[in-house]
Amino acid sequence: MELNEIMANVLKIDKNTITDETSPKNCENWTSLNHLILIKEINKNYNVKLSFAEIKTIKNVSDIKNLLKSKGVYNE
């Protein structure tokens, strides 16, 4: 599943509205609980295990992409 689809499913928003700048600050549904579920779904779909130190760096969608790129599991 593509990252945008994962995010749209978890945050229950239209995937076309998701940009690199989408973040908990500008997306009402990006709550702490949904953040947790998002990490779980990313781990599952990309077969990775993001550490607490890595999760801390996530401030928006762009940060998630960069993290996954650094692990070699994401291409634009």
Next chain:
Amino acid sequence: MREIKVPQINANDATYIINEIYFQNGEFVHEQDIIASIGSSKAINELECEFEGFIHFLKNSSDEIDIGDILAYCFDTKEEYDKYLSDSKKQTNQEQNIGYSLTKPAQKFAKENNISQEQILSLNKKIIKTEDLQTLIENTVNEENTSTKKLSFNQIQSASAVIQSHKEIPQAFHLIKTDCTKCEKFLKEYSEQTGIITGFSEVITVILSELFKDFPQFFSRYVKENKIEYAPYPIIGTTTDTGFGLFMPTVKCKNKMTLEKVSEIMFDFKMKSTDNSFEAEDLAPGNISISYNPKKNIISVVPIVFPNQCAMVSVCSPIKELSFDADKNIIEKSFLYLGLAFDHRVINGSNAMEFLTKISEKIENVDFAINEE
């Protein structure tokens, strides 16, 4: 002959289910061999054998067992084991003599209809015929039609802990209103600056770990003959519910705990709660607990005090209220209602109020550094 008893696996459950038994009766086991796995309402745990010898299980897979029940016997020698088998056979024969007897058609009928031995015994008859069993089934169906339903395993487990708590612990409850406006603001800034998602549950966990030194009795447990046993360090149970079930993992505070450290541990617990991947160590019994109830508009809950603990702190979501500032301007503030259920044998009311006030003050004057480490 030595007894292998069922240990307490976590604070929530008094009854477990045997998941799997790894040895045959009469097999030789070594110390630290894993002899069985036991399921609590939250996790599967493996049981190590404390002894060496010939093992004989008294229970089977899927049986329910209580804490302290004898799961198996361990015999030093084969001769000792054989004698035990011979004695128990005689006893079984005696029991059979005072039991019931099924006719052959009744045996077939009982098997086809899954009628349990317990149900048959309830008939109170020596000779059981098929018609007796038919009546038994009809009565059971009638009972089912009166809208009765067996409680779920998890509910039975919870009920068992609640009953034990109410039976053993004379509980009292105090409630305090806490201005959490400053703390709420701090938590928002903290999360934005550090990327760490944290909340009141994590803050109160840190606060409790800090209060251990000055209030050790709140982390103790009542033991018989009017004595208490102090804990070596705080082990704090924290309710974790991410929509996949309610769990009570414990934060072990051997060393000074920072908000970041506690948040990391509790984040890991929350992740594990989504697929119930807790390890036995995560759910090990604590010496104090926090009941966190984040549902909107719930002001307070009165928790039980877990058996083997003396206190449980309860906290709900902040409630917004209008208030006056120093210049008598109307401002919006957030308040938390902090509850404390405690064992009144160990803790008196004024101590409880002092403890609760300390927690409240620490929340109101939140002084965690944003970059602590």
